[in-house]
Amino acid sequence: MSVLRCPNNPIIRPEDVKPSRDDFEVIGTFNAGVTRLGDEVILLIRVAERPTNKDSNVIPIAIYDSATDNIITKEFSEDTPGVSFSDSRMIITPEGKYLTSLSHLRVAKSKDGIEFEISDTPAMSAANDYETFGLEDPRIALIDDTYYITYVAVSPLGVTTALASTKDFNSFQRHGIITCPDNKDVVIFPEQIDGKYYALHRPVTPLFEKYEMWIGESPDLKHWGNHHHFMPLQQKAWDSTKIGASATPFKIDQGWIEIYHGANEDNRYCLGAVLLDSSQPWKVIARTEKPILEPEADYEIEGFFGNVVFSCGLLHENEKLKIYYGVADTSIAYAEIPLQDVLENLKS
Amino acid sequence: MSVLRCPNNPIIRPEDVKPSRDDFEVIGTFNAGVTRLGDEVILLIRVAERPTNKDSNVIPIAIYDSATDNIITKEFSEDTPGVSFSDSRMIITPEGKYLTSLSHLRVAKSKDGIEFEISDTPAMSAANDYETFGLEDPRIALIDDTYYITYVAVSPLGVTTALASTKDFNSFQRHGIITCPDNKDVVIFPEQIDGKYYALHRPVTPLFEKYEMWIGESPDLKHWGNHHHFMPLQQKAWDSTKIGASATPFKIDQGWIEIYHGANEDNRYCLGAVLLDSSQPWKVIARTEKPILEPEADYEIEGFFGNVVFSCGLLHENEKLKIYYGVADTSIAYAEIPLQDVLENLKS
Numbered sequence: 001m002s003v004l005r006c007p008n009n010p011i012i013r014p015e016d017v018k019p020s021r022d023d024f025e026v027i028g029t030f031n032a033g034v035t036r037l038g039d040e041v042i043l044l045i046r047v048a049e050r051p052t053n054k055d056s057n058v059i060p061i062a063i064y065d066s067a068t069d070n071i072i073t074k075e076f077s078e079d080t081p082g083v084s085f086s087d088s089r090m091i092i093t094p095e096g097k098y099l100t101s102l103s104h105l106r107v108a109k110s111k112d113g114i115e116f117e118i119s120d121t122p123a124m125s126a127a128n129d130y131e132t133f134g135l136e137d138p139r140i141a142l143i144d145d146t147y148y149i150t151y152v153a154v155s156p157l158g159v160t161t162a163l164a165s166t167k168d169f170n171s172f173q174r175h176g177i178i179t180c181p182d183n184k185d186v187v188i189f190p191e192q193i194d195g196k197y198y199a200l201h202r203p204v205t206p207l208f209e210k211y212e213m214w215i216g217e218s219p220d221l222k223h224w225g226n227h228h229h230f231m232p233l234q235q236k237a238w239d240s241t242k243i244g245a246s247a248t249p250f251k252i253d254q255g256w257i258e259i260y261h262g263a264n265e266d267n268r269y270c271l272g273a274v275l276l277d278s279s280q281p282w283k284v285i286a287r288t289e290k291p292i293l294e295p296e297a298d299y300e301i302e303g304f305f306g307n308v309v310f311s312c313g314l315l316h317e318n319e320k321l322k323i324y325y326g327v328a329d330t331s332i333a334y335a336e337i338p339l340q341d342v343l344e345n346l347k348s
Numbered sequence: 349m350s351v352l353r354c355p356n357n358p359i360i361r362p363e364d365v366k367p368s369r370d371d372f373e374v375i376g377t378f379n380a381g382v383t384r385l386g387d388e389v390i391l392l393i394r395v396a397e398r399p400t401n402k403d404s405n406v407i408p409i410a411i412y413d414s415a416t417d418n419i420i421t422k423e424f425s426e427d428t429p430g431v432s433f434s435d436s437r438m439i440i441t442p443e444g445k446y447l448t449s450l451s452h453l454r455v456a457k458s459k460d461g462i463e464f465e466i467s468d469t470p471a472m473s474a475a476n477d478y479e480t481f482g483l484e485d486p487r488i489a490l491i492d493d494t495y496y497i498t499y500v501a502v503s504p505l506g507v508t509t510a511l512a513s514t515k516d517f518n519s520f521q522r523h524g525i526i527t528c529p530d531n532k533d534v535v536i537f538p539e540q541i542d543g544k545y546y547a548l549h550r551p552v553t554p555l556f557e558k559y560e561m562w563i564g565e566s567p568d569l570k571h572w573g574n575h576h577h578f579m580p581l582q583q584k585a586w587d588s589t590k591i592g593a594s595a596t597p598f599k600i601d602q603g604w605i606e607i608y609h610g611a612n613e614d615n616r617y618c619l620g621a622v623l624l625d626s627s628q629p630w631k632v633i634a635r636t637e638k639p640i641l642e643p644e645a646d647y648e649i650e651g652f653f654g655n656v657v658f659s660c661g662l663l664h665e666n667e668k669l670k671i672y673y674g675v676a677d678t679s680i681a682y683a684e685i686p687l688q689d690v691l692e693n694l695k696s
Binding site: 096097129130156157158159160163175176177178179180181182183201203204205206207208210212214216217218219220222223224225226227228229 | 444445477478504505506507508511523524525526527528529530531549551552553554555556558560562564565566567568570571572573574575576577
């Protein structure tokens with residue numbers, strides 16, 4: 001696999017992004033949805049923030065409070081009995097779990113796809129009961145002249161996926177929750193197939209403890225049904241514990257290519273590829289046994305949550321995959337992989 | 349609350365139902381969907397079976413095998429290291445979980461609503477990958493001239509809800525999975541409200557460990573979206589750990605009445621009532637603080653899984669609730685409660 005990492009990597013880092021409030025700091029800029037608008041590449045970046053810490057004895061967090069329509073802060077002490085900080089992404093307390101950062105979505109634009117102009121203000125931020133812990137991991141599908149965005153809406157009610165749309169990345173319209181707790185990694189196919197829309201998604205069964213990929217269909221993008229499980233984990237492999245769709249699928253002569261992510265027992269996240277039948281997208285034709293991209297560079301191995309490459313979008317142009325991907329839940333990196341290399345690594 | 353239990357209770361017991369195979373025994377007949385067809389009351393009963401046990405050293409179970417389209421049997425020994433039988437409903441092994449019984453759906457008919465003629469053969473039984481552990485807990489909504497059935501389809505892929513329909517309870521048509529793992533307790537409102545269908549459902553968020561009630565909408569009963577959380581647990585109450593819809597909602601002058609179930613920390617299941625706004629059914633107007641029906645009779649307290657009253661259907665007739673309900677995951681009982689009693693116990 002010939003992976004050409006950008007020498008400028010990471011191309012977008014937390015220090016490149018202005019916090020949404022003076023008393024906040026940006027700790028993560030990662031997992032961006034990707035598309036083109038006119039002659040520009042658009043990233044819709046997940047920006048993770050937390051209150052600036054002035055007291056080293058406490059850990060402050062931010063939460064959206066729907067009752068007052070405000071972002072409020074809360075502090076936890078490492079000494080408090082019954083409070084656990086063992087996962088850098090979460091604070092576990094007797095009264096419930098909290099996330100250590102609050103994410104919103106931010107637009108960045110670029111002519112060359114490498115140097116981005118990043119907006120100083122959020123494009124979409126927490127605004128309802130399903131988003132009190134933030135908006136995460138957007139994917140973008142361009143259908144006709146509208147960009148449909150699926151993003152993870154997180155709150156104590158669960159990990160859901162919501163649908164929004166925009167025509168210009170200036171104003172955004174919300175269309176409600178499309179997948180129920182816990183279900184994320186939702187990517188919508190960018191065209192109807194035999195008169196229906198399709199989406200890949202990743203529900204979780206707590207009873208049987210499975211994190212595998214499903215596909216659903218819709219007449220209108222807002223209502224989904226006829227769900228099918230279509231892709232299991234690989235045993236004793238890089239994608240042995242969790243898998244989920246990453247980028248919006250794109251079409252080639254042989255079918256649909258989906259770049260998906262997988263984790264192993266050590267929570268090491270890599271990207272792989274799967275080829276789906278062009279008219280029956282729930283049929284897996286072939287799958288890469290080995291990752292097409294795995295954490296190898298320093299910036300992929302170390303960070304807020306290390307050993308992670310995680311994509312929410314790519315451009316398929318000039319027979320190349322131009323992959324934008326989150327590294328270590330901290331920054332955004334860019335790499336190019338020839339499509340031919342991916343195809344040669346697919347196994348039936 | 350004036351609860352009139354039928355003196356014949358339980359009105360349907362496992363020994364009243366013919367096993368689907370000579371080598372199986374029926375261990376549960378419970379959680380029945382309820383409706384009327386012509387001048388008869390129809391129950392669609394969940395019938396739980398297991399292979400007849402000839403060797404006391406092993407526990408045999410039945411599973412649907414989709415590869416061969418057959419029900420196969422499997423045996424577990426209580427002595428096997430790493431195998432747990434601590435929950436009577438489940439066998440936990442290093443390779444995964446199994447259910448101790450395989451359920452199918454069976455039709456029973458009655459003129460008086462008490463004495464039922466039970467079909468000798470299943471109406472719907474496991475037939476695909478989502479049903480390998482069986483079909484459970486059906487609810488029936490009559491819309492125009494079609495009966496829509498939501499039932500729990502269980503397999504190692506998760507606990508899902510599937511939609512089926514019938515006009516006569518002889519032939520049934522499947523319409524696929526409508527809620528993804530894990531999501532059950534789905535009841536469909538029996539008419540459109542402002543041009544949309546609505547359903548109550550109960551997704552599970554493993555991350556935040558919540559079992560609460562949501563509502564979704566649909567243009568066609570098959571595709572669902574715009575999901576909203578609408579009813580939380582009650583703290584330190586009979587419904588403090590899990591709640592879910594039980595019977596198909598019915599309309600009265602004041603709005604929709606939903607009879608729901610709840611469990612407390614001891615897994616004691618009771619029934620309560622909630623009044624929803626007639627044109628905005630996601631709005632809770634009032635809720636019973638205390639149960640309207642709780643396990644008190646011997647047959648409700650003792651059985652396969654004791655201390656459980658659990659309804660999947662009722663008839664609202666003559667200002668009474670005629671409730672059919674599963675008792676101790678073993679049998680079906682019948683009770684009548686005056687609607688007025690329920691209304692008087694609702695608190696805003």
